[in-house]
Amino acid sequence: MGDLPIVRFEEKIVETVKENPVVVVIGETGSGKSTQLPQILYRRGYAKSGIIAVTQPRRVAAVSVSRRVAQEQNVRIGEEVGYAIRFEDRTSEKTRIKYLTDGVLLRESLFNPELNQYSVIILDEAHERSLNTDILLGLMKRLIKWRHSNLKVLITSATLDGGKVSRFFSDCPVLTVPGELFPVEIVHISELPKSYVEASLKKAIDIHVREPEGDILIFLTGQVRVFSPPPPNCRRFIVSTNIAETSLTVDGVVYVIDSGYVKQRQYNPSTGMYSLEVVQISKVQAKQRAGRAGRTRPGKCYRLYPSTVYHDDFLDATIPEIQRSSLAGTVLYLKSLDLADMDILKFDFLDSPSVESLEDALKQLYLVDAIDENGSITSLGRKMAELPLEPSLSRTLLEANELDCLSQALTVVSMLSAETTLLPAPSKSSEKKRRHTLSNLPDGFGLGDHIQLLQIYEQWYQTDYNIDWCKENNLQVRGMVFVRDVRKQLSQIMQKITKGSLDVQTSNRRRGGKQEYKSLRKALCIGYANQLAERMIRHNGYRPLGFKSELVQVHPSSVLKSDEDGMLPNYVVYHELIVTSRPFMRNVCAVEMRWVVPILAKLDKLNVFKLSGGSSQPDNQIQEVTSTVEKKEITAVQPPEDRASMIQAARERFLARKGQK
DNA sequence: GAGCACTGC
Known part of the structure; x- marks a missing residue:
């Protein structure tokens, strides 16, 4: 690994970091920035006075990168090199390089705003502009003022506009490290196709017939089943969503077909509705997709749009998540940090959310009693911020505690945290089966879906968390296990917040009837006052x-x-309000x-x-x-x-x- | 009577 491009820049990097509190490092895929940067700083003594933290937007990345670095350092995971993700902390007193999800770092910052345990904080993959990374960027800007003498911040990314981040951090230096990708030939088509699904199918067959061997990766907006039956020989056609841009690496891909579209979830603060829309990708995303063709050898990327469209119509970068989400949770988090002169409308974001979106968040927080009529955080709001939940759900838990139905509420809230992963992916064959078995599951007495979710979990509990029971009822095992983990974590946090010994046990009693759920429904009503x-x-x-x-x-x-x-x-x-064919x-x-x-x-x-x-x-x-x-x-x-x-x-x-x- | 990309505490 000693010959990764970034290692040739070691002296330059060390020198720059020494002279500056914040440094931006632009490194293409294959530059080794995620694994080498912390090791370079470790070698140069930066872990003597504190831990080197490296954030990742995804759990799998935090785990896999830390394992590789532990291997390179010849230590076991959890010793000098470790990781921390939700439900799993593999660090010890010996740990000097710590990989963690940006969500975990935010949570740590809630209890230790100065993040004193860290001497270096590296925000990796900043170009993805995840909501959490964006909040951290704002926090880091404040933090380096307080800890100017003993904190180094590095912002690293593949294709981020380095100049913009540099200006955000008072013109800090930008280092660019080349990547080790093979060349990718870009081919644009001359005019926009009528149907990008059809066009990608044609192009795939065209490549199959004309081009030498190598797998084909096709970026579409959903898993459309258009490529069956499979071609008679062994060439793989991989149809993918944007998951293959970041989370998934497919070996053997030589050809990429890029439809130019992505399905994106957007929040409208004036109506409170989410919608899923197929939108044009950004230039950054297009580059990311093309790069997937050159990981193992030189490749080709076919873009199903003219180059003029790419240059003139595509946005330079994807609209950051912070401008597409409901910000109630984010605003509550920032309010709870008690930053001096904290005015939420003035918080220094790299890209500010709209005033409308911030006002929507304030309005929601007021309705759930997290802030008072002057916008100041309440003691209830402080407790809510400690829970890793949307404000309405944290409010439900706290109210349920008052109404003696905390145990039920913990279950409902946990089930909602994993709701989408509970039911199996719909397919023609399982559809009938699912409907059949769902009728065997409880129906919430007609009172609604929250009650049904509670009843489902309680039934599972009565089978002693039997995996087969999940399978029989077509509930995703991983989802249900996740619910159990969330419930345990939330129970612990509630115990801590209320400083009491609470009854958080899942109920084992036979249920009486509708009356049984009155307190729970009241707690939900108060929690969802904004919904x-x-x-x-x-x-x-x-x-x-x-x-x-x-x-x-x-x-x-x-x-x-x-x-x-x-x-x-x-x-x-x-x-949730979601617009599909109609608002639901x-x-x-x-x-x-x-x-x-x-x-x-x-x-x-x-x-x-x-x-x-x-x-x-x-x-x-x-x-x-x-x-x-x-x-x-x-x-x-x-x-x-x-x-x-x-x-x-x-x-x-x-x-x-x-x-x- | 619908049908929904991806993450994360």
């Missing part, structure tokens, strides 16, 4: 409250039942009017201007921001005419009851 929907008067469509008014439906996969008149509950809370609420739970009334009152007095620190002295940049806020109509709920009086009456009853107490 509450009201049914329309005469039909089963719903309107999410607190967002721009849009009509949504309960997802057809839901087990929520209607009453004798065919009507669904007046109010439900939902886990996924995972809903029926809630009662009397729990909803205080939330409606809160929605009424919502004042985003105050939440975003409207009283503070704005600087020029912020001036512009606040003026748009002032003009904007506050998105409080306007109940439909004839229901307004009903809500008012219920609210008065509620307040009267409260007064009596």
Whole structure:
């Protein structure tokens, strides 16, 4: 390994790091930056006063890279070289080089904001711009001011715009290390095809007929089954999503077909809805895809778009995750750090999320009681930030603890954390089977999907976590085991937060009936105060409250039942709004009017201007921001005419009851 | 009555 390109730059790297607190290292695939950079600094004594931390966006990468480095150092994993990922800490007092996911480093920073145990922090794969890496970039900028004398920060990436990061860190130096890829010939087609799926199929057959041996990797937006039956000889056709850009390395690939598209999840802060859209990839992504052809020998990349489209239409870089996600959790995290002069609208991000998105986050946090009407974090909010969950789910756990149904809530929340991986990938053959077996699973008494998830886990518990039971019921074993791990971790954190011995045991009793779930549903209602929907008067469509008014439906996969008149509950809370063919609420739970009334009152007095620190002295940049806020109509709920009086009456009853107490 | 890429604490 001594001849990796990066080693030839050792002197230059060491010299630059010595003179500067922050250094950007651009290294193409095959440069050895992830494995060699920490070893170089280790050799030069940088681990004497602290640990060298290397972050990775993915767990597998943290584990595999650390294993390779341990091997090169000739030590066992967990000794001088170790890793830390969720559920698994393979480090010891001897550890000097520590690989960890960026999520783990963020969590460590919550309890030790100065990260004193580290002398060097290397943020690897920064070009991927994961939400966590972006937060860390902002935190590092603050941290080097406090720890100027004893902390070195290195930002490394494959194709990141080095100049931009350098400017972000007060014009820090940028080192470029060449990679060891084989040349890849790029071929563009002359005009955009009508169908990129069809075009990629044609191109694949074309390569198969004309070109010498070598596997073909095809980047599409989903696993479309268009390549069956397989060709008669042994050439492999690998159809892949963007997973092969980063997570997956396929050996033997010589040809890449790049459709130029990717399916991307986007959050709309004004409607609270997620959507999955097929969008054009960025130049960075196109380069990444082409690079996959040159890992073992010279290769070819066929791009199913003209070069003019690449140059003129493609974005330089993918829109960072931070600009495509709901930021409630992120904002709560930053608020809980108690950074001096912390104003969330002024936090220094490499690419700032929109003001609208930040205000949406503040609004949500206010509704779940994590911040007060002035935008300051509450003691409840502090506890919520300690839980590795979305704010609505942390709020549910804390409320459940008050209502003596923590054990049930822990199960529901854990099941939701792995929900997508529970059911097996749909295929024609298993579809019937799944439907059949699902009918054998509990139905949540018609109260909704959260209750069903609880019942499923409790049944599994009663079989003593029997793997065969999962298989019989077509539940993914890995998913269920993951749920069990999450539940254990959350139980421990809850014990710590409440400083008490809690009853977190999964219930073993035979369940009585609907009444059994009342407290749990109330806790869910309070936790999901930001995800509450009201049914329309005469039909089963719903309107999410607190967002721009849009009509949504309960997802057809839901087990929520209607009453004798065919009507669904007046109010439900939902886990997620997702736009596919239409806007749907996924995972809903029926809630009662009397729990909803205080939330409606809160929605009424919502004042985003105050939440975003409207009283503070704005600087020029912020001036512009606040003026748009002032003009904007506050998105409080306007109940439909004839229901307004009903809500008012219920609210008065509620307040009267409260007064009596 | 739908049908959804990928991560992570």
